[in-house]
Amino acid sequence: MATAVLLAPSTPPDYHRITSPTLRISDDHKVPIPVGILACQRDPLLRYLTTSVVATSLSQPVAPPTKKPAKKSVIAPTIPSDPLLEVILHDTVIFPEGGGQPTDTGLITTTANSTVWEVVQAKRHGGHAVHYVRVKDGDVDAALLALSPGASVVVSLDQGGWDRRYDHMSMHTSQHLLSALLETRLDLPTLSWSLTSYPSPCYVEIPRGMSPEEIISIQTEANRLVFEGRKVHIEVEELDRSKENGVPTLETGRSVGKALPDDYTGGVKRVVVIDGVDRNPCCGTHLPSIHNLQLFLLPHTEALSRSNTMSARLYFLAGPRLIAHLTSTHNLLTNTANILSCGAPLVPDRVNQVVDERKRAEKRLDDVETDLARFIAGDLINELSRIEGGDGVYKKHVHRTDDSGNVLGFLNAISFALSNQLSSVTKPYVVVLTSSPSMQTNTSTTVVLLVGSDDKLVKAGGEGLKSKLGVKGGGKGTKWSGKFIGVWREAKESTAIEDVLSGL
Template sequence: MAASVLLLPALTPPTYHRIVSPTLHIPTDPQVSVPVGLLACQRDPLLRELATTVVSCTVSQAPAVPSNGRKSKEKTPMPPAETLLEVILHDTVLFPEGGGQPSDVGLLTTSDKRVWKVIEIKRHGGHAVHYVSVPKEDVEAALQAFHSGAEVVASLGEEGYKKRLDHSCMHTSQHLLSAVLETRLKLPTLSWSLSTWPNPAYVEIPRNMTLEEIAFAQEAANGLVFEGRNVHVEVEEFDRDKIIEAKIAEGRGAEKGPPVDYTGGVKRTVIIDGVDRSLCCGTHFPTIHNLQLFIISHLDSVARSSTTSARLYFLAGPRLIEYVMTTHGRLTTAAATLSCGAPLVPERVEQIVEERKRMTKRVDDVEAELAAVIAKQLAAAVTDGQDDGVLHLHRTDDSVNALGFLSSIATALASEIASAPSPPSFLILLSSSPSVQTSTSTNVMMIFGSDEQKVKAVGEGLKGKLAAKGGGKGSRWSGKSSGVWSAARGTVVAGILADIRGQ
């Protein structure tokens, strides 16, 4: 992941995390896990490490990291020689997957200074469970190191912080974009997806958008970004019934409520000042300044049995920077290849496409003329009784569609023979191989003739003696074989045709 150029505050402001219920408190007992919704990563998204204690540790019984019933978007594969430990801490700076945001990855450092890799964090009910990858020979030592009450340091590490930065920027951008779409264009967000780096994320909306609407949404969102609106979080006791009843007052997402298996006892609302209020468990930075929202101006339609929705793709933060750098690099490379300035690339590409269309048509015309010439030659040979009308013609061609060219010859030959006063009996085998051949080259073959049984017999012979693959119906058979077309193959074909002549 490329380095970001975002301007973030040095510290999370003390007003960022606000407990608005007088009876809600963060547990201080080191043997009680802080519930999801009040975790350190949710209270302070800029915090990179935290000294804490182990509440419990067990060997995971799952063959792989659980995925809450769905495939995780960003899952670090576990080596086959590793065992997973499920570690619950008193508190953590590592975010468990939720709200459409993938899990963090990070490190746990035990008191013996050994560093253990956390490949995923999941929410089980209201608890954050760290899946720690441990070599099988170190399982016993790890269980001792993570005994209940042991002191550990949880940290994001360099890789984890880059992922946190990316995920937070994209998640906050989704909140911002969804708010703009809903309040200004009356387009609610049906769902969203944070894809793997560095691909764009998308929001799913009920209908397609015009280019004018996309441009309007992009401009409105960027206007708020440039203002640098602040972000803060409000938490209170969780009551599912009250959340659903307060649908309008609570803002976007209130009607959906938290997941049915959420038992954390904490209701968490993320607020972009003057823009949006949304129920969310994700990590969001204290400001939207410098997200630099960018919307890709195209939509994918999603057809379902009863409705048709659309996906609007967007980029922000580190992904936007990566996108701009990659796109600029590709444009520069294309300009150099086309020997023109970057602004002229679209025009030059259009010229090349048109030239290719003309060249393709010209090749098709020439192949049609050549097919007619070859057909006349073959028709003359058949009429003269050469080899009893059982002929083989092998060509070396680099045609884009070699089998199509052979088919053109067959069609033209059929017309030539049909126009003869007394159409003779015949069987023609056409084969073609590329000019440069390797063990993986593809050779194409076509058989056509007046006797369907003989056509079938030659096809079966090619399949049996040349390992050709193909088939046909009636008076035509076509197939392919791999490898170099050598003189030995020609001898095999001659033998197959000799057997047919003798019948």
């Protein structure tokens, strides 16, 4: 994961601001600090903290849902199969998922014996942050004892956990900046947003699509504010649900954003402020400044349709994801230029040239295949003409080895040429055309096409191919097609076709 090195060494002291005279951060280590004023939210650059265990229990596996779960935008880490403990700490630097931001991962180290425990996920239960701790050796009793209430621990973000947090903070803070500009400059409220898995672009959902000019103007304005280095701070007070306004809705009835979860019992209201740009309630972690979050908007919007309403997605990149995107794009362009033996600026012209040449080659191939189909059909017609006066049915099997991309199309071209020229022939006939790839395995496909003068003959031949060779297929009238899966052997499969034809 790409990282940035432009962060200040510590969070400014005025970043976290308690605006209520009665709100206090408890120093009682027997009581958990509620979500909203956790250390990870007060000081997003803090990577470790000495604290104590408040409660620990064995995590019970959740029963699988009885119905298909709703689509979730939050990307959770893979949960191991080892037993998990649910640990509540007095305070933590590990953010529990919320506000559209995924969970952090990290470590808990017990002070008594320096044992390191992996935190694979953190969630909010009511108003508390719960750490899901992996018990690698399966000794749950020993783990419960080591992480018993009152135990002193160090909770921390290792390098992987910090890279994950920094990426999430970069994208989340950028989303606040982008949504504020979309609403104030273009009257486009953010209906929802998704913090996708690294390194994919994230997106905001807006009520309509945007023109390229609008996208460029928002990107330019956002980066002007980034270069100014606008500061970010957090304002916190007690939550009074009676004073909370409902979620606004559009004329279509679509909600703009989401309300506080019904199970949120933390009692803390948290507002993220980008100086002079935005004020918005949010529980996520945010950088103290936007000064190194250059924002890149993908120059198009993706239209969405939900029942009778329309909306659009605007994708964006910032921070480590933008670095990764630029690095990947440059490597792809450089590699493509090397393959095409040209400089990077000439790649579009050279690609157009290759596409044009490919189209001409395909046209030449189509012409050659058409001529070849007529030639093969002509041989069959000449052979049939020589025995026109005889009794019985003319039966023939023709096998080809062909790596064409449209084998069935070529066999159909042969059958069309054959049928057109035999329209005046009275002698009944059945012809089986087969085509296998040059390199074969147990999963190779051989295309089978059966064409004849009488639908009863064709149907009988198709049934014979099914029973003797296991060909899967079907047809109507005077044509039947199917597929044989496996290695085509002349001594076996071709002989079986001859047997089918001899029985007609």
